[in-house]
Amino acid sequence: MHTDKGFSHQFTEALLQWNRTENHRQMPWKGEKDPYKIWLSEIILQQTRVEQGLKYYERFIKTFPTIQDLAAAPDQQVFKLWEGLGYYSRCKNLLEAARFIANDLQGVFPNQYEDILKLKGVGSYTAAAIASFAFNQPYAVLDGNVFRVLARIYDIEEPIDTTNGKKNFSRLAGLQLSREQPGIYNQAIMDFGATICKPFPECAACFFSDRCEAFLQGKQLLLPVKEKKIAVKERWFNYVVLQHKNVIAIKKRASRDIWQNLYEFPLIETSGPASLKEIHLQLEKGFGFSHHDVIFKKEIFETKQRLTHQVINFSFYQAETCEVKDIPGFIWVGWEELNHYPFPKTLQEYIINN
DNA sequence: GACGCGTGGAT
């Protein structure tokens, strides 16, 4: 690997040159100086593609033009706006940080890296992004793009998903940073990673291919290296959509599990495909409905959703109950009101179609 | 420090 200052300098200068002349990537938060808008965009974009986050960013800014507006909003309105974007703890932390700034910091966004880093939901990447974009401070971002670009131009085979690997890449990212234009450099290296040095890269269009160690050895597809692979577990969610006249029973998910703070129907989770008999049994044991109290519709809607670590097999049973029975933790809500509550993607789709 | 957290697009 190159350890000389010259190589590092060459790439940084070439990147900034490319950024000035050929990088035409445009995004609403690019060049933005309002730390609130930068922060919001960065939280939305964590592990999320620009194309997916774009609509959410625009809706959030339109609904909450200032951090005070966001801080004053009820939880449910904000979660509803976040619905469908995934990683919902981001939304919870977003609200907590907004209220902290509005209430404890007089609405003034912190302007020092260490203080930005203390905000809930803000880690080293996001703090560096805000500090450099909003305040032009010399902190290098280290995201998936930067890992990939650095691993390739230097031909680094050390895994990026280990403690030591992260430490070393972080040090290198700091050395690579332009001290004169940290904000522009950070944006440029991410744009470069997202448009040229992609997982399947466009080396023919790259300004640095003649000096890229990975490309020179034909190794660009092998870098960066990851050590761990994700284990996917399979789960079976049987939802009993209990309806009495026009009202439906729902409750907020609260356990340490997926979709915390989103709503759902009465859930019977089983260790495999469940028989109707087992659903009836569990409905009585778990929710106190005997088979005399409910009438099941014949159709069972089945679908599957793939998450990063899980595959969820859904079965939706529609059932008419003879009364609005009090079930601990549940509320009964009219079909029309359901669209005020945030639901996981698959449940939201089910609601729309039924 | 390893693991869990969503959804959607690319290969």
Add this chain to the structure above:
DNA sequence: TATCCAAGCGT
């Protein structure tokens, strides 16, 4: 279809 990945973070 299966797998990986995407502007990471909290626990």
